[in-house]
Amino acid sequence: MGRAWKFGDNVSTDLIAPGRYYHLRSNLPELAKHVLEDARADFAAGVKAGDFVVGGRNFGKGSSREHAPVIIKLPGTRAVLAKSFARIFYRNCINIGLPAVVVDTDRIDEGDDLDINLEAGVVTDRTKGIELAFPPLPSVMARILEEGGLVEYIKNHGDLVLAGP
Amino acid sequence: MPGQTLVEKILSRASGRDVRAGDIAIAQVDLAYVQDGTGPLTFRQMEKMGLVKAANPTRSVVFIDHSAPPPRKELATDHVYLREFAARTGMVVSDVGEGVCHQVAFEKFVRPWDVAIGADSHTVMGGAMGAFATGMGSTDVAVALALGKTWLRVPETMKFEVGGRFAKGVFAKDLILRVLGDIKTDGATYMAMEWGGPAIAAMPMTERMVLSNMAIEAGGKCGPQPSDQETKRYLREHGREAEWKELRPDPDAGFEDEHPYDVSSLEPMVARPPQEDNVVPVTDPSVKGLRIHQVYLGSCTNARYEDIRVFCEYMKGEKVAKGTRLIVVPASKESYVRSMKEGLLEILLDAGATINPPGCGACPGVHLGIPGDGENVLSTTNRNYVGRMGNPAAFTYLASPATAAATAMHGVIADPREVG
């Protein structure tokens, strides 16, 4: 269970990990103190383990910087929920073991109490008493996520040995 | 079976079987690279995987370009790590002063039919060479470097069929801004944006590069273009003619959808903050005459020799308006040297420009031209997000080098068709 932190459409990786903190990229705990600060100033200090980042359309658009999902995950964020994701950001989330879930976030409000069941494909909004279903990940990505990310996956298999879709 | 799109062709070759949109493929990687902002994390991930090696060292490149030379000790120390790791694994280093990764990659490394994977979103520029080129995050690129392969979903293709002739003062940048205004910043998410048609065939390589470069601004996975005689000419100019191979789409290729454009009636375009799809013609009252504090001619999108030349055609003998700064950052050493030899740097300096070393400069907001609070920037770069150039309280407008020149002269956003 965790709290919903709501963001709008088109949250860019520059909003998540601003270029002016470029020099902190090899110091992720410091960089994480600025996560999403240009989108909302209260997030970095307020987010707690188990909370959810809830975006609109095209979440994570822009650059390939994997630091963006890494510093969202670092405080213990449970998952990123959005109506749609930018491609590189989405793949990066899975690769670092942060669930990125496409779901109808219009029905979730700021501060709602959320839970997620990845296996069942359901986000529960306890505040509203509703369940929001989401489609399963493509099988390749589901396996990478299950194993904790791409580093763990490669350590387990020694190679890219992905079954078909 | 219908014919294949450009990406289907390249990914069939690279995966050793006939693949179509929607298939999952494991593809051989012909070129993999990182830059100094994404490289340290990539290499730390390789260490965690226990894979401190490069499958193809001479086709694995470390570009030091985003903070080059480094403005802070933390970044300088990242560079130390990058060089050491490259030395251990035999990777190639493109060091401080060589230029922006995608530009240098295009001049020296990307070949037609290649699969090129870069830890930077504008890797898509390689599509102009007739390659499948896409940006990925550090961990994916770690695998591509170490194992020489990657997994991919073969994308559907949106076909952009472009006809007509560009009017004076109108360029590829105006076309791609117009397309972004039409399809929006997520209009090509997960898809290939394939370019073709007579206007593309007639376009010099350095203009084609702009179109592929900004595929990511529509969320595109890649921006492939045919490899033709112009591709061959470009490679010859760079001493690489032997690397040329033709690449053409099949006439019956299966496209997701088709987007015809006629550039004859296209006007110079400007993208307003806060994102690249907020586009209007330069004549729109919301932009024309808007006070600009800094003009920025830089980035992998529009700071090649050819862009500097266009800029100088307008700027020659003119001065930058009082109260406006002009910052020029050649995209690569090649562009810098050629501009110097042809006297373009002198034109720029006489006009009042500051010229920075080749690299990313202020484009990602690291250094060398970060705007002040409340300032407006007219930039030839590719993104104008809040905070992109290092200050969330400044505003960036995107346009072509010609529009940038007209703007620098007047100190307000100006129409290049009305000057020069």
Ligand code: SF4
């Ligand atoms: S010039 Fe700008 S867009 Fe191009 S690689 Fe550098 S930071 Fe990225």
